[in-house]
Amino acid sequence: MNDFINELQLKIERLENEINFKNGLISILSHDPKELFGTFLWLIEELEQKTLSEEDFFKLLPQVKRDAQKNLQTIQDSNAWLKTQYGDFKIKPVKIMVMDLFHYLEEKYAAQLNEKNIKFYFKGDHDAFLTSDRLLLEYVLDKIFNNAVKYSFPNQDVYLQATTEGDQVVLSVIDSGTGIDEKYLSTIYNYGSPIFLGTAGEKGVGLSLKIVKNFISLLKGNIQIISAENKGTTVSLFLRKFIE
Structure with a gap:
């Protein structure tokens, strides 16, 4: 019962x-x-x-x-x-090399990285891979990386880190930008949470992270955000190495 x-x-x-x-x-x-x-x-x-x-x-x-x-x-x-709300939507798992995701972000954000003179590096397991839905995973990483660039100052570094832990792959986007005050961190997924401007005046609506959390749930994973004001942010995705 x-x-x-x-x-x-x-x-x-x-x-x-x-x-x-x-x-x-x-x-x-x-x-x-x-x-x-x-x-x-x-x-x-x-x-x-x-x-x-x-x-x-x-x-x-x-x-x-x-x-x-x-x-x-x-x-x-x-x-x-x-x-993802259509009746016939289904996860379409394919093998994805994490280095391919790194190069995807590197190419897509080349102009923004160059504009702020931000260096983008990969660290961790260069052979890491997972089977997941490419469309959802690329969207999730795109939004997280977009925030990392938005809230980084010129001449700073951003990293994509990959580690494999048993049947789990952990992907982390790490920046040393403006960070988030602890009092706002717990409400980051709420619709009443404040919206912050990027270091170059970039504007957002605060919707992306809410959809990111929704998509991570569809991928049967978890998301963790560790941040400190003026010290930067690390967003980690805990994903199954294999998803059906």
């Missing part, structure tokens, strides 16, 4: 988490684009009515651009999550 109750409680907890996740996603999708387009429409109307000078209009464009980039990222993240 106790086992049945415990199992039922776990199911209720999973359902509550899923409902909270979906409600938060709906809140973000309904608020952010409305705010952006409202601001953009106001700027155009002010310019048309000549209550805003062209000079001031162009001064405001960089901020509008950052808001647009943030909202585009929200839509892309949401679309990635929606693909």
